[in-house]
Amino acid sequence: MKTLPEIERRRDTLLQEMRLIRSMKRGTINEQYLKVPQKGSKPVLRGPYHVLSRREGNKTVSERLTTPAKIEQAKKDVAAHRKFVELCKDLRHLLSAWGYSCNKRVGRGKKTAEAAIEADREIEQIIAKVAINRHFDLEAVESALRTAALSAGRRCSKGFCKVWVR
Secondary structure: OOOHHHHHHHHHHHHHHHHHOOOOOOOEEEEEEEEEEEOOEEEEEEEEEEEEEEEEOOEEEEEEEOOHHHHHHHHHHHHHHHHHHHHHHHHHHHHHHHHHHHHHHHOOOHHHHHHHHHHHHHHHHHHHHHHHOOOOOHHHHHHHHHHHHHHHHHHHHHHHHHHHHO
């Protein structure tokens, strides 16, 4: 098990990596080929046409990428979104470990465990909002993640101080 300072350093690293992401998009980039009928012969395949596809509710929304610059930017944005989701998962697991470490140090399980579970729920809600919204404010996501992490830490340290003072 990692120590609290190691967990805090890792948390700070994850949050810094999230801050560095400036642009991201959900979805996948696909190559599309179209069959074009020809008089007197077999249809000819035209393409590839690059398409950025994503789910919005029950529908698939696709956007054709018409220039090489748009294709490259979309590839970077999709990769950044995948990285962001992975960072959120890592942060979620880290906060769970943080709650566990706090429980171990404090010796009282219930309050700090509840704090870790609550922080875990907050992270899940943030990830769900990111997955649903097409556009979102990175600063708002960062602020919410920071608030969740600090809230869990504050609860852990309060419990630690109560035990320490006794």
